[in-house]
Amino acid sequence: MPLIAVLPGDGIGPEVTTHARRVLEALDLGLEFQEAPIGGAAYLAAGRPLPAETLALAKKADAVLFGAIGDPRFEGLERRLRPEAALLGIRRELGLFANIRPATLFPGLEEASPLKAEVVKGLDIVIVRELTGDVYFGEKGRRTNIEGLRQGYDVMSYNEGEVDRIVRVGFEMAKRRRKKLCSVDKANVLETSQLWRDVVNEIAIEYPEVQLTHMYVDNAAMQLVRRPADFDVIVTGNLFGDILSDQASMCAGSIGMLPSASLSAWSGANGMYEPIHGSAPDIAGQGKANPCAAILSAAMLLRHSLVNEAAAKRVEAAVGAALAKGARTADLGGSLSTTEMADAVLQELV
CATH class of the missing domain: 3.40.718.10 (Isopropylmalate Dehydrogenase)
Known part of the structure; x- marks a missing residue:
C-alpha cells in the first residue's frame, strides 16, 4: 500500500x-x-x-x-x-x-490570461528548474566592507555534476514531448552560466533528436510574454527558474x-x-x-x-x-x- x-x-x-x-x-x-x-x-x-x-x-x-x-x-x-x-x-x-513546473492553458481560460488570447492559445510549457544549488544554497552572510558599510552576499555556484543531472532531466522531458529544449542562462556576464552552457552543449550530443536553443534570462522573460506558446521545455537554474515559472503561471491565467x-x-x-x-x-x-x-x-x-x-x-x-x-x-x-x-x-x- x-x-x-x-x-x-x-x-x-x-x-x-x-x-x-x-x-x-x-x-x-x-x-x-x-x-x-x-x-x-x-x-x-x-x-x-x-x-x-x-x-x-x-x-x-x-x-x-x-x-x-x-x-x-x-x-x-x-x-x-x-x-x-x-x-x-x-x-x-x-x-x-x-x-518540474508545467504551465498549460486549459481551453476556455484564454480570457483569464493578461495576454491576448491569440498570443497564449496553445500554451503548453514545462519549466525544469534546478532546485538544490545556485544562490539559494550558496555561501551567504553579512559583513562590513572596507568603507565601513554593511554588505550582504549570496554566492551563485554550480559544479558540472549538478548541471549535468538537471539538464538530462530537461532533455528527457523534451524527448517525450515536442523535442524542443531551451536552456536559459546569463552566460554573457556570469561564469556560473558559462559552465552551465558548456555542460548543456556537451550533453546535447547524446540527444540528437532534441532541438536545443540557448537564451539569456532577460530575453527569455521577454519572449514568455511575446510568444509563450513557442516554448516547449525550458531548463534553467534555481534563481532564474523561480522567477520564470511564476511569470509563466500568469500566461496560463492564474498561479x-x-x-x-x-x-x-x-x-x-x-x-x-x-x-x-x-x-x-x-x-x-x-x-x-x-x-x-x-x-x-x-x-x-x-x-x-x-x-x-x-x-x-x-x-x-x-x-x-x-x-x-x-x-x-x-x-x-x-x-x-x-x-x-x-x-x-x-x-x-x-
Missing part, C-alpha cells in the same frame, strides 16, 4: 491539500495517508519549522503531498526558524534537485492553476508535489483559494512517483472538464468557493 505523506503547511495550504487528497482518495487506489506539520504550523507546535518526525515521515513515504508555507508572523525570527527554512531543508534532505513536482530521479522515486502558489495568508480560511494547482500536483504525484499514467490523466481530464463547463474560482473570474471548485472536479472524475 503506497504511503503518501501529507504536509499541509500554512495559510491556504491546508485548504487546497484537503481537496487534492479527496481526489486521490476518490480514485480508490488503496493509498495510505499520514499527515504532519511543517512551516509556521510546525514552529508553533514543535518550535522548529521542520520537526524530525515530519522529516522522517517524508523520507519513508512513497511521495509527499505538500501545501504551502509562509506566515508574516514569523518574519522576525532568525532565518533557520522561519517557515521557509523547512522547504529548503526538506528539498536538501530528500535530494530533490529537479523541479492557482500551476502544479509542480520536485524529484530526485526521473520517476518511481520519493518526490514532493505542491502548487506553486504561496500560502496567501490574506485569504486563508475564506474559501477563496483555487484548489486546481494542488489537484494537478496530485496528478503529477500519480505520474512520477506512483508511475500511474492512466490515473494521472483521469485527474487532469477531470480538471479540464470542470473548467470547460464553466467552473471558476475568483482568480479565474468566477464565484465558486474552494470546496465548490473541488466538487466540480470530483463530479467529472470518470
Whole structure:
C-alpha cells in the first residue's frame, strides 16, 4: 500500500491539500495517508519549522503531498526558524534537485490570461528548474566592507555534476514531448552560466533528436510574454527558474492553476508535489483559494512517483472538464468557493 505523506503547511495550504487528497482518495487506489506539520504550523507546535518526525515521515513515504508555507508572523525570527527554512531543508534532505513546473492553458481560460488570447492559445510549457544549488544554497552572510558599510552576499555556484543531472532531466522531458529544449542562462556576464552552457552543449550530443536553443534570462522573460506558446521545455537554474515559472503561471491565467513536482530521479522515486502558489495568508480560511494547482500536483504525484499514467490523466481530464463547463474560482473570474471548485472536479472524475 503506497504511503503518501501529507504536509499541509500554512495559510491556504491546508485548504487546497484537503481537496487534492479527496481526489486521490476518490480514485480508490488503496493509498495510505499520514499527515504532519511543517512551516509556521510546525514552529508553533514543535518550535522548529521542520520537526524530525515530519522529516522522517517524508523520507519513508512513497511521495509527499505538500501545501504551502509562509506566515508574516514569523518574519522576525532568525532565518533557520522561519517557515521557509523547512522547504529548503526538506528539498536538501530528500535530494530533490529537479523541479518540474508545467504551465498549460486549459481551453476556455484564454480570457483569464493578461495576454491576448491569440498570443497564449496553445500554451503548453514545462519549466525544469534546478532546485538544490545556485544562490539559494550558496555561501551567504553579512559583513562590513572596507568603507565601513554593511554588505550582504549570496554566492551563485554550480559544479558540472549538478548541471549535468538537471539538464538530462530537461532533455528527457523534451524527448517525450515536442523535442524542443531551451536552456536559459546569463552566460554573457556570469561564469556560473558559462559552465552551465558548456555542460548543456556537451550533453546535447547524446540527444540528437532534441532541438536545443540557448537564451539569456532577460530575453527569455521577454519572449514568455511575446510568444509563450513557442516554448516547449525550458531548463534553467534555481534563481532564474523561480522567477520564470511564476511569470509563466500568469500566461496560463492564474498561479492557482500551476502544479509542480520536485524529484530526485526521473520517476518511481520519493518526490514532493505542491502548487506553486504561496500560502496567501490574506485569504486563508475564506474559501477563496483555487484548489486546481494542488489537484494537478496530485496528478503529477500519480505520474512520477506512483508511475500511474492512466490515473494521472483521469485527474487532469477531470480538471479540464470542470473548467470547460464553466467552473471558476475568483482568480479565474468566477464565484465558486474552494470546496465548490473541488466538487466540480470530483463530479467529472470518470
